[in-house]
Amino acid sequence: MANRERNKKILLQLVKRPDNSWCADCGAPDPDWASYKLGVFVCLNCSGIHRSLSSQVKSIKLDFWEDELVEFMKLNGNASSKALYEKAVPPYYYRPQQNDFEGVLCLLLNRSVLREQWIRAKYERMEFKGEIKYPPLSYTTGFYEGLLWKKGKENTQFLKRKFVLSEREFSLTYYNKENESKGPKAVISIKDLNATFQPEKIGHPHGLQITYQDADHTRNLYVYHESPEEIVTWYNAIRAARYAYLKTAYPTGSDEELIPKITRNSLKEGYMEKTGPLEREQREWLEALRRVLSRPMSPQDYAGE
Ligand SMILES: [Zn+2]
Incomplete structure (x- = not known):
């Protein structure tokens, strides 16, 4: 040997x-x-x-x-x-870092949707070789629409909702599917929007939290899509729109300055405290974890509450 x-x-x-x-x-x-x-x-x-x-x-x-x-x-x-x-990776495209931590759910499932899609986009779909793609890659066009599972405001039920992202309008719009004719349910400005993967909070490995400002309030949308490629496309389409917005807002800003401002990873920067009362966060987290582990609810889990 x-x-x-x-x-x-x-x-x-x-x-x-x-x-x-x-x-x-x-x-x-x-x-x-x-x-x-x-x-x-x-x-x-x-x-x-x-x-x-x-x-x-x-x-x-x-x-x-x-x-x-x-x-x-x-x-x-x-x-x-x-x-x-990696000849032509768009500046806004999210490159996973070694210490990205998408939560306990990822650890349990031993996967991270961003890392996996980055590797697939690179070597399997060969999205960054600098060749002209037809049709163009969805996140590069400045416009993207589709259905996402969105958590209801009052309960934890997820419902399919149509979302439309427009770079020209710098907006993310969503509709109540049944009432699309009634116009959008919300038109969210890209200006104060953040998107971050929060699988354990949402109870799905592809769970994406979208945080935005509505007058004086910080609001959250909790969404996911069954397809890992689709949810990461949404994430990078949002990042592309945010990047375009930042370029307009800070025309002299360099990529080094602007890229870290595109989205924030809330777990890293303690952004989570702003999103709601701690008890509710913890309860949602427990519920999400319980769903993942698919074991029956036990009253002891709520002991001391
Ligand atoms: Zn690695």
């Missing part, structure tokens, strides 16, 4: 090169997995997503590597993959 040790040594040297020493997909340091189809070094979390695509992965340290696969990794690597698959 001379080759085994030799190949492992080569891989360990390869992964120390500056471009390879960060996960190709989320930037986590010291990746110890690699996709030998794409020739990229990735972290454990991203390797799980690659495994579910047709992109085969191996552990650098634990798996056996054939000579030709090691040769392939030598010829490719993270820098050349980036030049090919």
Whole structure:
């Protein structure tokens, strides 16, 4: 097994090169997995997503590597993959970070919708190779409409509602499906809007919280879509509209200044406190978790309330 040790040594040297020493997909340091189809070094979390695509992965340290696969990794690597698959990522498109935490629900299900869709968009759908797409990608057109499951105001029931996003109007509009002829239920300005994935709060792995200002009030919409691709398209379409708005509002702002302002991750920045009384948050969180775990309600869960 001379080759085994030799190949492992080569891989360990390869992964120390500056471009390879960060996960190709989320930037986590010291990746110890690699996709030998794409020739990229990735972290454990991203390797799980690659495994579910047709992109085969191996552990650098634990798996056996054939000579030709090691040769392939030598010829490719993270820098050349980036030049090919990330040639034209729109500035507003959300790139997952290594420490993105979308909540306990993601941990339980061992998946993160943003990370998975970023990897699929990059390598499977090849959205960022700079080729002209026809029809154009939905989040790039400045207009997007579709149905989302929206949580009712008075109860926890989700109902299908039509949403329309317009970059020209800088607005997000939604309708009560039965009464579309009566006009929109709400027209929300993009100006003070935030969107953040909150799966545990919404009780769905694709749960998106949309927060906005309505006169003096901070209001929330809780929505999801069954399709992970669809909900991430909505998220990036909203980010595209926010980016366009920020460009108009701060014409001299650089991308470095504007991009962090597009959306905020509420868990990271303590934004959650603004969204409602703590007790209600906690109860909703418990209910969401309970639904996920699909176990019967027990009175002890509410003890002390
Ligand atoms: Zn990663």
